[in-house]
Amino acid sequence: MLVAALIALVSSQVFAMDSLSKLTWKKRAVIVFGEVRDQRVAHQIKILTDQRSELSERDLVVIGVSDDDAKAFFGSVSKLDAVALRREADIKKDRFQVVLVGKDGGIKLRSDTVVSDLDMFDIIDRMPMRRAERE
16 A cells, blocks of 8 residues: 555665754654645644644654744754754755654655655554664
8 A cells, every 4th residue: 555655665765864863762753844834734733733642652743844944843852953854854945745754863754745644653653663662
């Protein structure tokens, strides 16, 4: 299915998200990139933040990056830098994209379309757990 294809495609790619290094082995992050007036940004953030208990269960932080602003919509992350996040994820300023960053700091999913909560959680739940995550 689509989810399996996305996992296979992205699991072989590892991109360091240095600006989120304080989350390494503690939290995963979903970063929603796009322009402030792009309705997909608000829709994606709402889909995820409506599932607060599932986000907590999966150690997720939800971050929105619009224009030159980066903000945590769920979870706590200090000193977010929109420019650094966009550069590290290789996202142009006006582009909509949803990026899932694993606990290892690598990008596990990229989507140019809104991702359902079920698909997002399915991808996370299928990720292999590393020893550092179990401890």
